[in-house]
Amino acid sequence: MSARLFSFAAGDQGSWTVTAQEAVTGESLPAARALSVLSGPARADEYRWTLRGITSNERYVERVERDVLVAKQQGLGRPQSTRAVLIPIRKNVEWWALTQDERRAVFESRSKHIEIGARYLPTIARRLHHCRDLSPDEPFDFLTWFEFAPADESAFDNLLTELRASEEWRYVDREVEIRLTRASV
Amino acid sequence: MSARLFSFAAGDQGSWTVTAQEAVTGESLPAARALSVLSGPARADEYRWTLRGITSNERYVERVERDVLVAKQQGLGRPQSTRAVLIPIRKNVEWWALTQDERRAVFESRSKHIEIGARYLPTIARRLHHCRDLSPDEPFDFLTWFEFAPADESAFDNLLTELRASEEWRYVDREVEIRLTRASV
Numbered sequence: 001m002s003a004r005l006f007s008f009a010a011g012d013q014g015s016w017t018v019t020a021q022e023a024v025t026g027e028s029l030p031a032a033r034a035l036s037v038l039s040g041p042a043r044a045d046e047y048r049w050t051l052r053g054i055t056s057n058e059r060y061v062e063r064v065e066r067d068v069l070v071a072k073q074q075g076l077g078r079p080q081s082t083r084a085v086l087i088p089i090r091k092n093v094e095w096w097a098l099t100q101d102e103r104r105a106v107f108e109s110r111s112k113h114i115e116i117g118a119r120y121l122p123t124i125a126r127r128l129h130h131c132r133d134l135s136p137d138e139p140f141d142f143l144t145w146f147e148f149a150p151a152d153e154s155a156f157d158n159l160l161t162e163l164r165a166s167e168e169w170r171y172v173d174r175e176v177e178i179r180l181t182r183a184s185v
Numbered sequence: 186m187s188a189r190l191f192s193f194a195a196g197d198q199g200s201w202t203v204t205a206q207e208a209v210t211g212e213s214l215p216a217a218r219a220l221s222v223l224s225g226p227a228r229a230d231e232y233r234w235t236l237r238g239i240t241s242n243e244r245y246v247e248r249v250e251r252d253v254l255v256a257k258q259q260g261l262g263r264p265q266s267t268r269a270v271l272i273p274i275r276k277n278v279e280w281w282a283l284t285q286d287e288r289r290a291v292f293e294s295r296s297k298h299i300e301i302g303a304r305y306l307p308t309i310a311r312r313l314h315h316c317r318d319l320s321p322d323e324p325f326d327f328l329t330w331f332e333f334a335p336a337d338e339s340a341f342d343n344l345l346t347e348l349r350a351s352e353e354w355r356y357v358d359r360e361v362e363i364r365l366t367r368a369s370v
Contacts (some may be wrong), residue, residue, distance in 0.1 A: 005320065061285060133241050
């Protein structure tokens with residue numbers, strides 16, 4: 001069960017080297033040279049910063065959509081996936097005050113979040129981590145981790161462009177983008 | 186924001202006196218004489234046991250339903266509400282593997298959870314706390330806290346009977362019921 005909690009720990013050394021960091025919306029994070037993805041909690045005093053998130057049940061995906069996703073998706077850790085991107089996101093109070101049907105309508109009916117994501121499978125592998133209900137004081141609501149091969153970076157850029165143009169993204173009030181390359185061993 | 190996290194702390198003394206405790210499904214909790222409801226975290230070493238939960242966005246309620254609920258419901262802490270019940274619940278892996286549309290179908294279309302609850306408003310006041318995403322190791326998924334006047338205890342019993350007879354309750358694999366009376370000051 002503990003495999004649900006993951007920590008992203010930034011510092012001078014780590015399994016992924018930071019190649020770029022951008023504050024897309026709102027406040028950035030302190031710059032760091034490297035990032036490690038840890039299963040379980042991280043000791044905050046050993047790193048420049050840490051973020052944590054927990055994998056959970058899906059909040060919007062319906063049965064037909066999940067069947068499509070499961071048939072197409074591939075896991076993290078593929079040898080050719082030497083590029084990764086961490087995108088921490090926070091949504092505003094207006095989003096969280098919507099009811100389930102209203103959020104679903106923005107998320108998929110009008111923003112096509114699932115449909116857009118599915119189009120980039122299996123090229124882009126991804127894991128979504130929820131933060132909002134870990135405590136009342138988390139700096140982000142979601143941490144999404146993406147992995148892909150170097151040749152697929154432009155496809156990933158297109159995915160980001162599509163999602164950021166969606167109605168759903170009007171509710172995003174903080175977003176940081178951290179690009180990474182797998183550190184040589 | 187910290188007002189989202191609540192702790193239920195059991196011991197020899199507290200603002201609510203335990204009048205009955207029943208293990209409805211699965212393992213019980215250690216018996217205690219009293220319970221306190223605390224805003225924020227509790228020091229575990231000061232109590233017989235503590236449970237914690239966080240209020241969050243609704244997972245199933247739709248706009249029309251919320252409007253009905255908001256029009257009818259009343260808050261916790263009413264002077265006449267000298268009876269309370271804490272019901273910690275855990276749902277099984279089968280529940281959490283369902284997609285959103287499947288969970289909504291069981292929750293409302295077939296089990297009428299929202300409709301049943303709404304019928305007992307404003308008599309029964311309630312606050313739902315989520316535990317599942319606080320950490321991977323929480324003993325329960327939800328803690329529901331109910332408050333009502335002594336004369337409304339039979340109405341509350343009926344509410345419980347209706348919900349426990351629903352299809353949704355087939356997914357409950359641990360449930361404890363703790364009945365309380367407000368301690369005299």
